[in-house]
Amino acid sequence: MKTKIFYSSLIAFFCILFFIFYKGLQNTNIYTPNLETHDKDIPNFNAKIFSQKDKVVSSNEIFNNDKFYLLNIWASWCMPCRDEHPFLINLSNQNNLEIVGLNYKDNNKNAKFFLEKLTNPYKTIISDKEGLIAIEWGAYGVPESFLINKKKIIKRFIGPLNKDSLFEIKSIIK
Amino acid sequence: MASLIGFYSLIFGLCLSLIIVFFSIKNFRNSSIFDKKIISLTFFQFFFVSLSFFGLIFSFINSDFSNETVFNHSHTTKPLFYKISGTWGNHEGSLLLWLLVLTLFIFLFLLKTKKQTKQYRNLTLLIQQIIIIGFFIFLIKTSSPFNYIFPVPMEGLGLNPILQDPALAIHPPILYLGYVGSSIIFSSTLAATSLNYISKEWAKHIKKWVLVSWIFLTLGILLGSIWAYYELGWGGFWFWDPVENVSLMPWLALTTLFHCILILEKRLILTSWVIILSISTFTLSMCGTFLVRSGILNSVHTFANDPERGLFILIFLFGLIFLSIFIFLFFHKSDEKNYNFFWLSKETSILINNWFMMYFLTVILIGTLYPIFLEVISSEKISVGPPFYNKLIIPFLIPFLFVMAIGPKLKWINSDLENKFFLVLFLIISILISYFIIKNFNGDFLINTILLSSAFYLFFSTSKDFLVRGFKNLSQNLAHFGFSLLILSILLNNIFSTEIITNLKIGETFQSEKIKINFESIKSKNIKNYDVIIGKFNIKNLNNNIEVLKPELRIYNQPNIVTSEADIKTNLFTDKFMTMNLVQNQDYFNIRYQNKPFMIWIWLSVLLISFGGIISLFNKRNEN
Amino acid sequence: MKFLKYIIILLFVFKFNVSMASDNDLQLKITKNLRCLICQGQSVYDSDSEFANSLKLLIEMKLNEGLTEKQIYEFLKNKYGEWILYDPEFNKNTYFLWLLPILMFLIGGAIMFKIFIIKKN
Numbered sequence: 001m002k003t004k005i006f007y008s009s010l011i012a013f014f015c016i017l018f019f020i021f022y023k024g025l026q027n028t029n030i031y032t033p034n035l036e037t038h039d040k041d042i043p044n045f046n047a048k049i050f051s052q053k054d055k056v057v058s059s060n061e062i063f064n065n066d067k068f069y070l071l072n073i074w075a076s077w078c079m080p081c082r083d084e085h086p087f088l089i090n091l092s093n094q095n096n097l098e099i100v101g102l103n104y105k106d107n108n109k110n111a112k113f114f115l116e117k118l119t120n121p122y123k124t125i126i127s128d129k130e131g132l133i134a135i136e137w138g139a140y141g142v143p144e145s146f147l148i149n150k151k152k153i154i155k156r157f158i159g160p161l162n163k164d165s166l167f168e169i170k171s172i173i174k
Numbered sequence: 175m176a177s178l179i180g181f182y183s184l185i186f187g188l189c190l191s192l193i194i195v196f197f198s199i200k201n202f203r204n205s206s207i208f209d210k211k212i213i214s215l216t217f218f219q220f221f222f223v224s225l226s227f228f229g230l231i232f233s234f235i236n237s238d239f240s241n242e243t244v245f246n247h248s249h250t251t252k253p254l255f256y257k258i259s260g261t262w263g264n265h266e267g268s269l270l271l272w273l274l275v276l277t278l279f280i281f282l283f284l285l286k287t288k289k290q291t292k293q294y295r296n297l298t299l300l301i302q303q304i305i306i307i308g309f310f311i312f313l314i315k316t317s318s319p320f321n322y323i324f325p326v327p328m329e330g331l332g333l334n335p336i337l338q339d340p341a342l343a344i345h346p347p348i349l350y351l352g353y354v355g356s357s358i359i360f361s362s363t364l365a366a367t368s369l370n371y372i373s374k375e376w377a378k379h380i381k382k383w384v385l386v387s388w389i390f391l392t393l394g395i396l397l398g399s400i401w402a403y404y405e406l407g408w409g410g411f412w413f414w415d416p417v418e419n420v421s422l423m424p425w426l427a428l429t430t431l432f433h434c435i436l437i438l439e440k441r442l443i444l445t446s447w448v449i450i451l452s453i454s455t456f457t458l459s460m461c462g463t464f465l466v467r468s469g470i471l472n473s474v475h476t477f478a479n480d481p482e483r484g485l486f487i488l489i490f491l492f493g494l495i496f497l498s499i500f501i502f503l504f505f506h507k508s509d510e511k512n513y514n515f516f517w518l519s520k521e522t523s524i525l526i527n528n529w530f531m532m533y534f535l536t537v538i539l540i541g542t543l544y545p546i547f548l549e550v551i552s553s554e555k556i557s558v559g560p561p562f563y564n565k566l567i568i569p570f571l572i573p574f575l576f577v578m579a580i581g582p583k584l585k586w587i588n589s590d591l592e593n594k595f596f597l598v599l600f601l602i603i604s605i606l607i608s609y610f611i612i613k614n615f616n617g618d619f620l621i622n623t624i625l626l627s628s629a630f631y632l633f634f635s636t637s638k639d640f641l642v643r644g645f646k647n648l649s650q651n652l653a654h655f656g657f658s659l660l661i662l663s664i665l666l667n668n669i670f671s672t673e674i675i676t677n678l679k680i681g682e683t684f685q686s687e688k689i690k691i692n693f694e695s696i697k698s699k700n701i702k703n704y705d706v707i708i709g710k711f712n713i714k715n716l717n718n719n720i721e722v723l724k725p726e727l728r729i730y731n732q733p734n735i736v737t738s739e740a741d742i743k744t745n746l747f748t749d750k751f752m753t754m755n756l757v758q759n760q761d762y763f764n765i766r767y768q769n770k771p772f773m774i775w776i777w778l779s780v781l782l783i784s785f786g787g788i789i790s791l792f793n794k795r796n797e798n
Numbered sequence: 799m800k801f802l803k804y805i806i807i808l809l810f811v812f813k814f815n816v817s818m819a820s821d822n823d824l825q826l827k828i829t830k831n832l833r834c835l836i837c838q839g840q841s842v843y844d845s846d847s848e849f850a851n852s853l854k855l856l857i858e859m860k861l862n863e864g865l866t867e868k869q870i871y872e873f874l875k876n877k878y879g880e881w882i883l884y885d886p887e888f889n890k891n892t893y894f895l896w897l898l899p900i901l902m903f904l905i906g907g908a909i910m911f912k913i914f915i916i917k918k919n
Contacts, residue, residue: 007503011496014492014495014499017492018492020550021470021488022485022488024550025468025470025481025484025485027470029471030472031472077758106759107759110759
């Protein structure tokens with residue numbers, strides 16, 4: 001009797017092990033932070049305005065209006081940023097949406113050239129030479145975008161924006 | 175053409191497997207002597223798999239890009255050496271190598287076991303063929319190295335630059351000899367169990383095979399560490415990365431198994447335990463293959479992964495596990511022997527060794543697998559890294575080292591401690607030395623002192639054995655001495671490593687109280703498959719000794735990847751290690767300078783350990 | 799006593815090497831315990847990605863602001879999730895992770911004791 005219980009529990013143990021490995025195979029092994037933002041408050045920070053000397057602005061000043069904001073983290077050296085640029089241009093025509101650029105670890109000259117060539121979709125651009133403001137937002141790569149309303153993050157996009165995310169943003173702000 | 179030959183050889187090898195199984199079953203049932211034909215058949219199987227392997231090597235040398243594997247992992251401008259090593263630097267090729275070793279081992283096994291009974295040899299062969307067939311199907315079905323692409327590309331995608339390193343070129347073959355060697359232990363143990371063949375003679379014969387795979391596994395792990403140290407540019411040699419853990423687990427199991435077999439050989443006790451260990455050694459190797467190849471874990475060294483492959487190995491792995499559970503439960507008659515030994519005896523010390531080794535194994539196993547479990551059960555993701563392993567392993571290392579120092583001095587069955595004077599003297603000396611070292615240089619006081627004392631203690635008692643006993647028990651002394659040296663150098667290395675991380679422009683100088691680093695110049699050069707930027711640094715220490723270090727940045731052409739190549743100046747006491755890295759959009763370089771004492775002793779001590787194994791393998795009258 | 803002599807020589811050697819231990823040890827320790835989100839197999843310390851470089855800078859700043867090691871971990875855990883910590887916290891998710899190995903050690907010891915000590919008598 002005792003041995004029978006032992007045998008069956010041994011076999012059950014390995015069956016469970018198999019099941020867990022089998023399930024585990026279907027999960028991706030790449031970690032992305034939780035995309036559910038749960039209407040998190042936006043972080044507080046002070047940042048320099050892009051290509052203007054010594055002009056510092058605080059997060060409260062940027063996001064103070066009662067409309068939607070899209071914070072877009074970009075850099076001229078980032079290739080996927082070029083792919084998402086047309087979508088940003090498209091969004092810049094929306095009335096109740098203001099696009100804020102966060103220029104990530106970039107060189108001013110290259111960034112200006114990038115905007116001149118591809119046109120500028122941003123109302124305001126803040127510059128983040130050290131990448132520290134991006135960390136405040138919980139971002140870790142370029143490009144990344146945050147949709148903001150009433151000083152809360154309502155949606156986060158990791159990686160370049162695409163048709164689906166464009167559609168999603170438009171349906172949210174309507 | 176070579177690919178075609180390779181592919182058909184594989185198919186042929188698989189067919190031979192079936193033929194071997196057929197003859198072997200026939201031989202098992204009918205005749206009374208072992209059929210010589212079977213040995214030739216296994217040789218042919220080995221021959222065809224090597225033909226297929228050389229076919230792949232040939233395609234790599236020729237840069238035959240109509241072969242998908244070659245296209246994905248090679249490039250015409252690569253040096254010949256890395257074209258060849260690229261053969262096993264990828265999933266498909268490395269599996270072919272794995273299969274090659276499998277067939278080689280069973281062939282050698284049949285050659286070397288002429289004295290064993292027919293039934294035992296046949297059954298081992300059968301179980302081994304099950305494994306071989308599994309791998310054949312896996313290779314042909316999910317990861318064939320001979321897929322054809324059309325139109326034929328002009329140029330290949332190239333080999334990942336970090337794999338272009340001499341240590342890594344020979345690391346996989348050596349490591350696989352170790353992993354796969356354990357398959358022979360697995361099959362022969364299962365065969366011996368089902369035939370009730372386990373005896374002192376069997377233990378003596380299987381000990382050799384345990385030793386062989388243990389030696390190769392040890393060397394394989396060593397090469398992997400050396401590669402990480404020289405190539406990855408972090409100045410570390412062990413990261414508790416899943417891939418490393420996966421190689422360490424079978425090693426721990428093998429080491430335990432080896433010690434247990436010593437008892438089995440002498441006393442014929444603990445048979446169940448030996449069987450369980452033999453089974454788990456190979457199961458752990460397979461489990462490692464599953465974890466690495468399926469991409470279920472996130473590690474630095476992931477192969478291109480594909481869930482289908484993972485599923486295949488998973489089913490195969492559990493098939494083997496259930497087979498061995500079945501054989502173990504139904505055929506093994508547990509030995510109700512009397513374990514009559516005194517608490518102070520060699521048996522006890524080996525058992526305690528087993529106990530600790532199994533604990534270390536459990537820590538690593540749980541640490542590696544836990545994130546998978548947690549994600550499946552609660553879909554939360556966590557990381558288990560070095561701090562976890564350090565916290566759980568290091569405290570247990572202390573009693574382990576003490577037992578290891580005293581254990582080998584004990585006799586079988588009943589023993590008394592001789593030379594108590596020396597034991598106590600060494601203990602006092604060790605504690606004093608450690609106390610002085612730690613007191614003068616470090617903050618983490620207590621644990622370091624005790625740890626270092628125990629390492630010194632083992633060091634002294636094994637060194638004394640050398641002097642007193644001379645060549646008697648040389649292999650064991652050597653391995654244990656090597657281990658003490660390993661622990662000692664790792665500890666000292668950990669405690670006394672220092673580093674400076676700073677940003678420097680060309681011409682600038684970093685200065686602290688102790689050291690001055692001057693970034694003199696950079697120089698660029700073109701080499702066949704990469705461009706290189708060589709920095710020149712002058713390092714001046716307190717005594718005004720100037721050392722010149724020249725770390726490199728390499729920009730590989732295909733794939734287009736920048737790697738940084740460390741410059742390492744090694745001497746007996748310390749390594750000076752320097753890397754430089756580009757920083758995005760800045761005109762300065764990120765410089766990392768490390769001073770790592772006793773690095774070379776870490777490599778040497780592992781060599782000593784495996785050398786102990788080699789001596790024991792070749793020593794015929796050995797070990798009393 | 800040959801060894802003692804050898805050790806004394808070693809001690810002298812250390813005097814020159816070791817003394818460089820600098821104030822940024824804590825910063826290095828923290829970066830070693832954080833996992834990089836870009837190259838996911840590496841720690842922030844090992845990685846040279848842009849993200850890791852920024853994080854190193856951030857940690858330096860936070861330390862200068864007077865935050866403790868724990869507070870920094872907490873800050874980053876809020877931003878990026880528990881995954882970023884290499885040293886898993888002891889909470890309901892990780893009870894088994896921390897306790898199971900030790901439990902196994904005790905069980906192993908008990909089995910050994912039962913078989914070899916008790917049975918003998």
